Amino acid sequence: MSTRPVHETTFLILTALAAGSQHGYGIITDVMEISERRVKLGAGTLYSALERLSGEGLIEVDREEIVDSRLRRYYRLTSEGAQRLAGEAARLRSNADAAMSRLQINPTGRMATT
Amino acid sequence: MNESKTLERRYRRLIAMYPRKFRQRREEEMLSVLMSGAHDGQRWPRPAEIVNLARHATPSRLRNGPPPESFARRHPRSVLTIRVLLGIWLLVLTVAFTLRTPWGLAFLLAEALNVYLFARTLVWKRDGGGGSEPPSTLSQSR
Numbered sequence A: 001m002s003t004r005p006v007h008e009t010t011f012l013i014l015t016a017l018a019a020g021s022q023h024g025y026g027i028i029t030d031v032m033e034i035s036e037r038r039v040k041l042g043a044g045t046l047y048s049a050l051e052r053l054s055g056e057g058l059i060e061v062d063r064e065e066i067v068d069s070r071l072r073r074y075y076r077l078t079s080e081g082a083q084r085l086a087g088e089a090a091r092l093r094s095n096a097d098a099a100m101s102r103l104q105i106n107p108t109g110r111m112a113t114t
Numbered sequence B: 001m002n003e004s005k006t007l008e009r010r011y012r013r014l015i016a017m018y019p020r021k022f023r024q025r026r027e028e029e030m031l032s033v034l035m036s037g038a039h040d041g042q043r044w045p046r047p048a049e050i051v052n053l054a055r056h057a058t059p060s061r062l063r064n065g066p067p068p069e070s071f072a073r074r075h076p077r078s079v080l081t082i083r084v085l086l087g088i089w090l091l092v093l094t095v096a097f098t099l100r101t102p103w104g105l106a107f108l109l110a111e112a113l114n115v116y117l118f119a120r121t122l123v124w125k126r127d128g129g130g131g132s133e134p135p136s137t138l139s140q141s142r
Helices: A008-018 A024-034 A043-055 A079-105 B002-015 B020-036 B047-056 B076-097 B102-126
Strands: A059-067 A070-077
Touching (some): A008 A043, A008 A079, A024 B020, A043 A059
């Protein structure tokens, strides 16, 4: 299971938690920033992902706060989550490096055989 | 204030689509996220939010791991057999009731739908069964 590539949404959520714990809305705004406003998580998407990531032991609850009489639950990466994110980042970088180096050989991106 | 209470009530109604166990754990923080994303004076959930919550409220999406594969994807051959048998049975019913009664017409329409889904299943199988979900069965398509 650990070798299965993670979905981009999951990758971005884990990245949002990499620098420190965040609450739900903080994750949404951070993911938007990381993705340069390309990915706007809906609450449904976010909580499906948090549920799954908690179940897989990649994230855990850090603390809870009440702000303006509303519950804020903060999440943080577990060491397994950090490891998984690092592995996934390395995999993506390796793929991206391969793509970039091949594009340099043929900047148009066209395949030589066509 | 009042608008915020109205919006909160409407968000709670949407969250009510989720399974009870999930709501017990998540309702308050989910509501907090939804309310944080709302603009001043907003009274209704945005259409995109409604669609997003509805899509994720099904128990299968909340389970760990990938969503379970559909019966049709796991057993494409059985689905074809079922369709053939169903097709014959519907044809018998159509003939038995003829087109004089509304039932005859209903069975004829069901037969047409079955033939159509059968053809789609065949096309899906021929294309290697990859990519999109296979055609759903009659009961799933409702």
